[in-house]
Amino acid sequence: xxxxxxxxxxxxxLSGHGQKNYPDSIFYSNHTFNEKIKTxxxxxxxxxxxxxxxxxxxxxxxILHFDLLGDHAETYYYTFVHCDKDWKKSDIFPTDxxxxxxxxxxxxxxxxxNTTVGYIHYKLSFPNDRVNIKLSGNYIxxxxxxxxPEEPAITQRFIITEDxxxxxxxxxxxxxxxxxxxxxxxxxxxxxxGLSIADPFRNVYAxxxxxxxxxxxxxxxNPDFFGDNELKYNSLSDKNIFKGGNEYRYFDIKSIRYLxxxxxxxxxxxxxxNVALAPSEDRESKPYFYWQDFNxxxxxxxxxxxxxxxxxxxxxxxxxxxxxxxxxxGNLYVSGNLNNWSxxxxxxxIYNSERKEYECTMLLKQGWYNYExxxxxxxxxxxxxxxxEGSHYETENDYIVLxxxxxxxxxxxxxxxxxxxxTLNKLTN
Numbered sequence: 001x002x003x004x005x006x007x008x009x010x011x012x013x014l015s016g017h018g019q020k021n022y023p024d025s026i027f028y029s030n031h032t033f034n035e036k037i038k039t040x041x042x043x044x045x046x047x048x049x050x051x052x053x054x055x056x057x058x059x060x061x062x063i064l065h066f067d068l069l070g071d072h073a074e075t076y077y078y079t080f081v082h083c084d085k086d087w088k089k090s091d092i093f094p095t096d097x098x099x100x101x102x103x104x105x106x107x108x109x110x111x112x113x114n115t116t117v118g119y120i121h122y123k124l125s126f127p128n129d130r131v132n133i134k135l136s137g138n139y140i141x142x143x144x145x146x147x148x149p150e151e152p153a154i155t156q157r158f159i160i161t162e163d164x165x166x167x168x169x170x171x172x173x174x175x176x177x178x179x180x181x182x183x184x185x186x187x188x189x190x191x192x193x194g195l196s197i198a199d200p201f202r203n204v205y206a207x208x209x210x211x212x213x214x215x216x217x218x219x220x221x222n223p224d225f226f227g228d229n230e231l232k233y234n235s236l237s238d239k240n241i242f243k244g245g246n247e248y249r250y251f252d253i254k255s256i257r258y259l260x261x262x263x264x265x266x267x268x269x270x271x272x273x274n275v276a277l278a279p280s281e282d283r284e285s286k287p288y289f290y291w292q293d294f295n296x297x298x299x300x301x302x303x304x305x306x307x308x309x310x311x312x313x314x315x316x317x318x319x320x321x322x323x324x325x326x327x328x329x330g331n332l333y334v335s336g337n338l339n340n341w342s343x344x345x346x347x348x349x350i351y352n353s354e355r356k357e358y359e360c361t362m363l364l365k366q367g368w369y370n371y372e373x374x375x376x377x378x379x380x381x382x383x384x385x386x387x388x389e390g391s392h393y394e395t396e397n398d399y400i401v402l403x404x405x406x407x408x409x410x411x412x413x414x415x416x417x418x419x420x421x422x423t424l425n426k427l428t429n
Contacts, residue, residue: 025381027155028087028140029214030340032066034153038119038314039300039365040066040340042141042156045125049297051212051400052158053418056136062158064124064141065300065309067365071111071118075146076153078124079103080131083138085205085220085404085413087157090137092412100131105146110310116271117314117363136162136415157214165403165417166191172423173393176236182391184244186399187234190417197405200226205413206233209400210242211295213341216382218242231403244395245385248293248336248370251277253315255303256366272363273315279357280321280373280388288392293370295398296336300367312366319349321358321373321388326351334360335374335383343376343383397423 022033032040044050045061054060068074082090082097094102108123126141127133143154169188174180186208197204206221221239223231233240252260256273259266265276305311319334332349333339339347339362349358358373374383385391403417 022152024088027152028081028083028089028157029155029342030157031155031342032153032340033151033155034068036069037153038067038069038363040064040154040156041300042158049294049299051398051420052156053161053400053420054158055163056133056160061125061127062141064122064126064143064156066122066143066154067112067119068122069117069119069314071120073109073111073120076106076122076143077103077146077149078106078126078144079142080133081140081142082135082412083140085138085207085406087138087140087214090412092135096412097133097135097137098131099134100129102131103149104130106143112310112313113305113307114311115313116268116273119314121309123309133160135412136160137413138415159402159415159418161402161415161418163417164192164195165419166193167401167417167419169399169401169419169421171397171399171421174241177238177241179241179243181393182244182386183241184393184395184397184423185241186401186421187240188401188419189233190231190401190403191229192231192416193229195405195416198408200231203406203408204231205404205406206231207402207404208240208242209402210245211398212337212400213296215341216242242397242399243384243386243391244393244397245391246283246288246372246389246395247291248296248372249280250293250368250370251317252368253317253364253366254301254312254368256313256315257304273313274318275315276318277320280319282321282323282388284386284388284390286390288390288394290394290396293396294368295396296341296370296372298336298338298367298369300365302366308367314363314365317362317364319358319360319362319371320355321349322356323351323358323388324356326353327375327387330375330377330380332358332388333374333376333383334362334371335385336369336371338362338364338369338371343374349373395423399423 174185208218225232302308302312373388
């Protein structure tokens with residue numbers, strides 16, 4: 001096996017001495033630091049709507065895509081940071097969790113072709129012949145310019161799981177709560193036969209994610225019962241209960257030659273195409289209606305070309321939500337994976353008092369998009385979509401369960417098991 005190499009700059013960066021003063025909540029999250037970088041996607045190879053979770057010591061790979069706006073390529077390097085269950089840097093060295101070279105260049109990139117907005121498309125697949133990952137756990141994929149390792153360009157979360165547990169899991173309408181018309185409950189049992197766990201209540205923690213989101217995840221759950229090599233999570237409390245939300249709004253901009261559903265107008269005002277979506281309706285008090293969505297994700301596509309990675313163009317998309325007043329005590333955002341489920345100036349809606357509507361413009365690559373409107377209260381990190389979207393127990397959602405184990409003799413948190421279930425299906429591994 002190759003000896004792990006890392007430069008003084010990388011060591012300084014991971015030690016926190018060379019990096020800029022970013023809070024952990026930003027640095028150890030899905031975040032784009034360079035405003036010229038767009039459309040960052042990280043998913044399991046083979047399906048670009050999958051979640052970035054792969055098994056340890058397996059042939060599975062993760063694929064990263066992103067675009068750098070402009071006509072000149074820049075050299076980017078990547079490395080990995082192992083984190084604990086709470087997304088803080090683990091107390092272990094890169095030599096403990098990486099086999100190969102700690103920092104490597106991204107060598108797969110191409111110029112866009114025949115687009116009004118020029119860009120360089122970058123692609124990375126890992127693990128690869130340069131670097132492999134030896135331990136399970138939470139990881140940050142860190143992308144940075146070659147000459148400026150202290151200035152991150154992209155951070156993306158992903159999970160390596162040992163897949164050592166067997167699950168019985170169900171997402172259903174809550175039975176013992178006043179919110180049984182608007183919420184969903186996730187019950188599960190994890191069998192850890194074959195693992196030696198002395199004190200599951202103290203050393204095992206469960207996390208539940210709805211549609212891959214971390215902002216509203218249920219964290220550090222202890223089992224309600226354990227015995228006979230089983231951990232049971234079926235509490236009558238609200239610790240495993242989520243707001244069901246609503247099916248995501250959507251629009252299709254894979255072609256700008258014709259108007260698709262929810263697209264009101266397409267104009268070319270040099271140098272960009274501009275897409276105005278039909279004004280959104282307030283769904284808070286409307287009955288539930290099912291349609292198939294991507295659970296907040298997006299899919300890059302270009303109808304008139306064969307290589308959407310480099311053929312798809314960037315367009316300005318205008319969102320409007322009519323509302324009778326400016327809501328006090330927080331801000332409204334266009335939310336979804338199109339902005340990494342984050343809340344910043346790029347997806348914040350501004351209230352137009354003359355038109356009595358919220359407005360937002362986002363530069364997006366052509367494809368299919370899911371989104372919703374989320375109100376974030378001042379001082380909160382958990383956005384709620386119920387103000388404009390409503391919430392229903394029937395809503396189709398994905399739920400991801402992650403089980404972490406900290407051996408008292410180890411210095412890091414292992415991910416000993418993960419499972420994905422859908423409210424419409426019994427079980428998906």
